[in-house]
Amino acid sequence: MKNEKNIKKSKLSTAIIALSIILLLTYFFWDKAVFVIDRHLPSFGDEEKSNEYYERIASKLSNKTIAIKRGNLQIKRILEGYNYSYFNDMQISPTMWARGGNTVSIKSFSNANEDYRLIKEKNKPGNILGEYEIGISILNWFGGNSNKAIKILEDLNYLKNEKLEITRQLNLAAMYIGLSRFEEAEELVLKTLKENDSYNYFKRDLLSYIYFFRGEYDRFEEINSYKYKTLEYKDNKITGVKHNDDEKDIPSWNEIESLSPYLKILEELKYIIGDMKLDKEYYENKEKTNNSMTGYVKYNDKPLRGMVVYLKKSKDNGMSTGGFLSEEIYGITDENGRYEIKNIPNQDYNIGLYGSWNQIQGKQLKLIRKNISFDGNTSKRENIELYDCIKLKELKYIDDNKIKITWENPAGDGFEYGIIFGEIRDNNSGLEIADFSYINSIKTMENSIEIDLNKLKKISIGNVYSWGEGFVEPYQVIEPLYHKGQYAVEINAYPINEDYKFIGSDNYGVYGNKLYDSLFVEGNQWNKGDKLLLQKKYPEAIRWFENKLKEDPEDIHSMKILSTVCSHGYRGKGGGGGLTGQDIKKGIKYTEMLMGKIGETEHILNTLADLYKRDGQYEKAIEYYLKSVQNTDVAYEYRQIGDIYMKMNKWHEALKYYSLYFDNSSYENYSDILLLSILMDDKENVLKYSKLLENEDYYIDYKKSFEKYINMSRDEYIELYKLINQEKIEEARSLIKDDESDFGDFYRGLLLLAKKHAYYEGKEKEEEMYYNFYQAQGNKTLKLLMKYFGQKEIVSSFGDVHYAPRNKDK
Incomplete structure (x- = not known):
């Protein structure tokens, strides 16, 4: 018994000693323990917990070296593995806008x-x-706070370490370039240019960039002719040893990494400089023309330097992976904001702007919307204007359910405004995002509005507008303002003058990086069905809401969810193939129930019209499309009605509504009405709408082909036109089913497309049949027209070298 007591005492003593040692170690080494734990947590996928430890270190140990080390580690984590580059800039045109990098x-x-x-x-x-200050400066730069980023580096005057000092200088030079402060960047680089310096690799590229943007092409060519390690600046002149054209004059990746982790973001420069060299050769060998364009780029009426104004073929609306150098036709603004573009080939173009994100972000841009045409000896003048984004002046409750929003638009008057709301949420990586639904927009012509939230909540409905191959984002399905939470407010401006397009014309600006303007909205807690949606368990959620609606037939929230999900679907097919999970009959049922509760809103009318159209109830679909037109005065529905009448073989009615659509819309795809007009032999319409085509559509002048067609002899097809005008469409098809002449193949192909449409309905067999008619076509004019209709009605690559009907791949 005594031995047992002694053993217990011994164990207790050992535990007390061990605990005392742990406490002492914790007291003296707590900061280092936390640092070690924090440093290794991301390796186990716990980034959030790592950030928690970092905040502890930064707040409680800010006076210790370990806090600086941890700060450096945090910055490197943020920058590592992402596409950060000083020279991945922003590209904007009336049809698209995008930015490179992160x-x-x-x-x-x-x-x-x-x-x-x-x-x-x-x-x-x-x-x-x-080193920590350099990292903080870079974070501020890529967060859009360029002035603070530059000030940190300019004030950093105590560095004794040569590597760090050069890292500071090179990053500062890159920032100066990003703000088009070329002379300051040049001076900074030149004063440290010396022989046998590995950093000359970056210095050469930075100077090359400056000279190219200043239009000093001789200096650009000269500095790129020298081996980077031999470069030296003395007696106000750059000297060096020239390399052979085929000599690879770049350091290894390991050598670059050894210089500084904060210089890897300059590596992108070598690719841009390579493109600049090729571009210079292209311009030297380019065919000369007498077409030119000049103008100014200004921000709040002050000149913007170093902006690239480019011309893009009007039908080429994609994003160039190579930036402005891929556009081929451009000019760069000088210190007065003036640009000049010479030797412009005869063509129709859109104007675009390419420039540093740090100079453009958070602003709104005014560009001419219409195409700019050049046809020989043409001189044009077009300006591009930038303004600050819309400024929110007031966002407040004026009673329990009513809010007042007031704003100011630096771009001036002449706008209609739309106000939308989106619940702010975490995207699972620490970033706040909001999903906005434009169908719930509140419109006004004033710069102030009072909104009754209860009324808005009643008519708001979810809208599925984007998806990939996975499930639809639940916040698109759930109606805005339903859930209790913090809501972002977006104020969108739409110019009344349609000659101009405004990009980023809202209270955030183009690719702005700012906190949301927001307010708290009282609402509901998530119910079980909502939680199933948020977990993307759509089938279970549908069953739950259907049961809920049986229990409570007045539950509008359940009606909204079921209407949205059943009408649109909830999972992407992939490859742009739409959504699965649609149930048309249920979509009609729940949307009609909802209409009985909230009335005939534009979205409800269009949803029902689309559902009835897909269900083959064409008269009902037309009824709802016409109601939508009366309510909104928007021409889009006319085209839908035209499509339906085509399906019903009522081609005169189809022609009537297509004409209403195209005569009241800026849409430029006239294939529907041109196809119908050719088959009905309506020469007047063929000439009218073919004249509206671009000079080159998909790089082919189809205008001339339509003109030639009108003048071709077609007397033997009078009976065909007669049957079509009598709307005896099947008889017309039978009449020429064995006609293998050029006109026979042409009309058989167009009658096939007139079924509305092989491509849209996924009818690969009809696509292959049309392609066979196209292949057999011997007349050059008719073949070009068949290519035009194939590109518009089937797929844009129809008839190209690499095109093949999709049925052949199966």
């Missing part, structure tokens, strides 16, 4: 700046702090 979120760099303030305040200058 942005550091406002939340990330705001938090980093707060930590930086504490750490800088409580630590002495030194190399570790210096």
Whole structure:
């Protein structure tokens, strides 16, 4: 018994000693323990927990070196593995806008700046702090706070480490270039240009970029002719040893990495400089023309330097992977904001702007919407204007259910405004996002509006507008303002003058990086069905809401969810093939129930019209499309009605509604009405609408082909036209079913497309039949017209070298 007591005492003593040692170690080494734990958590996929430990270190140990080390580690984590580059810029035209590279979120760099303030305040200058300051500067740059980024580097004057000092200088030079401060960047680089310096690799590229953008092509060519390690600046002149054209004069990746982790973001330059060399050769050998264009790019009426104004063929609406250098036709603005483009080939173009994200982000741009045509000895003048984004002046409750929003638009008057709401949520990676539904937009012509939230909640409905191969985002299905939470407000401006297109004309600006303008909205907690939706368990959610509606036939929320999901579907087919999960009969049922509760809104009318059309109830579909036109005065529905009458073989009615659509719309695909007019032998319409085609559509002048067709002799097909005009469409098809002449193949092909349409309905067999008619066509004019209709009605690549009917792949 005594032995047992002694053993227990011994164990207790050992435990007390062990605990004391742990407490002592924790007291003296707690900061290092936390750092080690924090450093390794991301390896186990726990980034959130790692950030939690980092915040502890930054707030509680800000006066210790370990906080700086941890700050450096955090910055490198943010920048590592992402496409950050000073020279991945923004490209904007009336038809598309996109930016290269990544942005550091406002939340990330705001938090980093707060930590930086504490750490800088409580630590002495030194190399570790210096590296941290360089990193913080880069975070601010890629977060859009360019002035702060530059100020940090300009004030960083205590560095003793040569590597760090050069890293500071090169990043600062890149930032100067990003703001078109070319002379400051040049001076900074030249003063450190010396022989046998590995950093000359980046310095050569930075100087090349400056000279190219200043139009100093001789200097651009000269500096690129030297081996980078031999470069030197003395007696106000750059000298060096020339390399052979086929000599690979670049350092290894390991050598680049050894210079500084904060210089890898300059690596993109080598590809851009390579493209600039090719571009210069292209311009030297380019055919000369007498077409030219000049103008100015200004921001708030002040000149913007270093902006690239480019011309893009009007039918080529894609994003160029090679930036402005892929556009071939461009001019760069000088210190007065003026650009000039010479030797422009005869063609129709859209105007576009390419420039540094840091100069454009958060602004709105005004571009001419219409095509710009050049046809020999043409001189044009077009300006591009940038303004600050819409400024929210007031967002407040004026009673329990009513809010007032007031704003100011620096772009001036002449706009209609649409107000939309989106619930702010976390996207599972620490970033806040909001899904906005434009169908719930509240319109006004004023710069102020009062909104009754209860009324808006009643008519708001979800809208599925984007998906990939997976499930639809649940926040698109759930109606705005239903759930209790913080809601972002977006104010969109639409110019009344349709000659111009405004990009980023809202309260955030184009690719802006700012916190949402928001307010808290009282609402519902998530019910079980909502939670199933949020987990993307759509079939289970549908069953739950259907049962809920049986229990409570007045439950509008259940009606909205079921109407949206059954009408649109909930999972992508992939490859742009639409959605699965649709149930047309149920979609009609629940949307009609909803209409009985919230009335005939534009979205309800269009949804029902589309559902009835897909269900083959054409008269009902037309009824709802016509109601929608009366309610909204929008021409889009006329085209849908025209399609339906085509399916019903009522071609005169189809022609009537196509004419209403195209005469009241800016849409430029006239294939529907041209196809119908040819088959009905309506020469007047063929000439009228073919004249509206671009000079080159898919790089072919189809206007001339239509003109030639009108003048061709077609007397032997009078009976065909007669049957078609009598709307005896099947008899017309039978009349020429064995006609293998050029006109026979032409008309058989068009009658096949007139079934509305082989491509849209996924009828690969009809596509192959049309292609066979096209292949057999011996008349050049008719073959070109068949290619035009194939490109418009089947797929844009129809008839091209690599095109093959999809049925052949099966």
